[in-house]
Amino acid sequence: MELIHSNSPKKKRTMAKKDPTDLSVEEKLKTLFQLQTALSAIDEKKALRGELPLEVEDLEAEIEGLSTRIDRIKAEIGEFERAISQKRGEIIESQQSVERYKQQLNEVRNNREFDTLSKEIEFQTLEIELCNKKINEAKRRIDEKNVELDGSAAVLEEKEGDLELKKSELDEIIEETRTEEEKLRDKAHDLEAKIEPRLLTSFKRIRKNARNGLGIVYVQRDACGGCFNKIPPQRQLDIKMHKKIIVCEYCGRILIDPELAGVKTEKPVVAEEKKTTRRRASGVSVKRSSNSKKATDANDMA
Numbered sequence: 656m657e658l659i660h661s662n663s664p665k666k667k668r669t670m671a672k673k674d675p676t677d678l679s680v681e682e683k684l685k686t687l688f689q690l691q692t693a694l695s696a697i698d699e700k701k702a703l704r705g706e707l708p709l710e711v712e713d714l715e716a717e718i719e720g721l722s723t724r725i726d727r728i729k730a731e732i733g734e735f736e737r738a739i740s741q742k743r744g745e746i747i748e749s750q751q752s753v754e755r756y757k758q759q760l761n762e763v764r765n766n767r768e769f770d771t772l773s774k775e776i777e778f779q780t781l782e783i784e785l786c787n788k789k790i791n792e793a794k795r796r797i798d799e800k801n802v803e804l805d806g807s808a809a810v811l812e813e814k815e816g817d818l819e820l821k822k823s824e825l826d827e828i829i830e831e832t833r834t835e836e837e838k839l840r841d842k843a844h845d846l847e848a849k850i851e852p853r854l855l856t857s858f859k860r861i862r863k864n865a866r867n868g869l870g871i872v873y874v875q876r877d878a879c880g881g882c883f884n885k886i887p888p889q890r891q892l893d894i895k896m897h898k899k900i901i902v903c904e905y906c907g908r909i910l911i912d913p914e915l916a917g918v919k920t921e922k923p924v925v926a927e928e929k930k931t932t933r934r935r936a937s938g939v940s941v942k943r944s945s946n947s948k949k950a951t952d953a954n955d956m957a
Contacts, residue, residue: 678849678851679897680897680898680899680900681897681915683850683851683854683900684871684897684900684909684911684915685915686846686849686850687850687854687858687870687871687909687911688871688873688911688915688916689846690843690846690847690850690858691858691862691869691870691871693839693842693843693846694843694862694868695868695869696839697836697839697840697843698868700832700835700836700839703828703832704825704828704829707821707824707825707828708825710821711818711821711822711825714814714817714818714821715818717814718811718814718815718818721807721810721811721814722811724807725804725807725808725811728800728803728804728807729804731796731800732797732800732801732804735793735794735796735797735800736793736797738789738793739790739793739794742786742787742789742790742793743786743790745782745786746782746783746786746787749779749780749782749783749786750779750783752775752779753776753779753780753783756772756775756776756779757776759772760772760773760776854900858870858871858909861902861907861908861909864907865881865906865908867881869881869908870908870909871908871909871910871911872903872908872909872910872911873910873911873912873913873915873916873918874886874891874894874910874911874912874913875913877891879903879905879906879908879910880908880910881903881906881908882903882905882906882908884903884905884906886903886910894910894911894912895912895914897912897915
């Protein structure tokens with residue numbers, strides 16, 4: 656008696672996962688629509704957050720910019736303070752030079768030495784005045800920078816308060832929808848695994864370019880459910896056949912039959928209304944003819 660080993664090709668084929676490429680077009684469309692439903696639900700959860708994520712990002716960017724600005728102002732104030740310290744050192748050196756030159760004036764032997772020392776004293780005096788001028792200018796700039804620093808610090812504190820408030824609101828909304836959103840993401844991930852990569856890539860590209868995030872839509876009232884352009888009858892018949900994947904020639908979205916999407920459509924009652932109208936019209940004509948006949952008989956009898 657032959658025994659089938661567990662590692663035989665037949666056994667492996669039965670245990671292997673179904674290849675997404677082996678799915679029929681109908682199964683592919685069903686899976687795509689289920690994926691679209693899950694992704695649309697995730698989009699709705701995100702929409703609940705409104706503009707909060709963008710507002711948080713903007714506030715974070717503003718705070719980063721203000722922090723950079725404050726650091727730059729502090730660095731500039733530090734440079735001015737170092738410049739003041741340097742100029743004060745130069746003033747002390749110049750004052751010492753003036754005192755030394757004045758002592759040397761008492762020991763000069765001729766007019767040339769006297770003129771030279773006098774010029775040095777005058778030069779060092781001018782250097783002292785220039786240093787004092789630069790110190791005063793630096794102090795003025797420091798005062799201006801301190802005002803700018805206080806203003807930026809106040810704005811930064813205000814923005815940080817706004818950011819904390821916006822973040823708390825956003826965290827509260829995210830916490831409320833976290834569980835449902837995680838379930839939807841897991842479902843979407845499982846559905847994506849069932850779709851062949853090329854079709855999934857095309858679907859994601861269509862969905863990305865679509866304004867409302869719909870990559871696959873069903874036919875509504877003989878029109879595309881995405882752009883609402885009319886679909887020719889023959890093309891609608893091809894969609895109902897589920898023989899191939901058909902896209903809208905206007906917006907590029909994948910089209911699916913409403914019944915395949917699980918959407919119940921109302922049957923047209925135009926024909927019944929026409930029959931009822933015809934019956935009513937015929938009834939009226941019969942009454943009119945009978946009335947006219949009675950009138951004719953009455954005339955004859957008269």
